[in-house]
Amino acid sequence: MDPINTTQITGIWTYLETVDWSDPWFSGLLAFHVVMFGITALTRNNQTLQAVHFIILLMLVYSAESLNELAARYWSVFSKQQYFDSKGLFISLVWSTPLLVNTLIIVMSWILTSSQLMVSAGRLKIEADKRRQAAAQKKEDAKMRKRKAE
Template identity: 45%
Template sequence: MKMEPIEINEITGYWTFLRNIDWRDPWLIGLIFFHIFTTTTALLTRNRINFQVILFLTLLSMAYFSEPINEYAALNWKIFSKQQYFDSNGLFISTVFSMPILLNCMLLIGAWLYNSTQMMAQLKSAQMKQRSRKEAGIATEAKKTQ
């Protein structure tokens, strides 16, 4: 991997861009672990809706504020990074920060939709059982009055 700055003309595509990132940089490893932790938390808390709503809103807020985070990181990259990755277009922060966050948000929404369909199926089943009991009760009363 290159340790010198990447020239803009060296980047010919997205995969070239990804290959030129030093993934052994400690803060990038920490960011990857953060995304793994967030995904694991989202999966393990699938039955705790209130917690997931807070997690969802926190993640969306982080994605929303990625532009100011990118600007701050571009000014202070020497403090935590070996290379200056933070371009004005936001390609790097969108790739390593915002995209995984938004994928986690989609995971949460998918889990909520799945839970909603399960609850609707249970509700419909309970309604059908109640209706059949009610109809059976009416039929029993009709036989008694005859």
């Protein structure tokens, strides 16, 4: 089967329908993305590990152009069809998009964590203010009792 001409593409779904998903290398690619999503999920409570994972994901997205050129040169070694066009549409869809979704999940996780920390800090401040007010009130009450006793 000849590769689809990029001028014939009317939408992402029509383009993806032309892909022969039975190629064995797609299983490896899928496994890779599942592992990346798994690492994203497993590191959600460890900000340092997640930051390292985030940087690695961004580096992998950055390498997409070089990876596309390499895959375009050697596609016949691992694939039945030449998917790797010069504009990078295919590599963007099957490589970069899932990785960027991972980074988006991480950023959303960081925003959620930050907002939870701000709410906790606000509550702690309110509690500290209440304790300070209660202590000041006790002190004032003690002064009043002392004055009445005199």
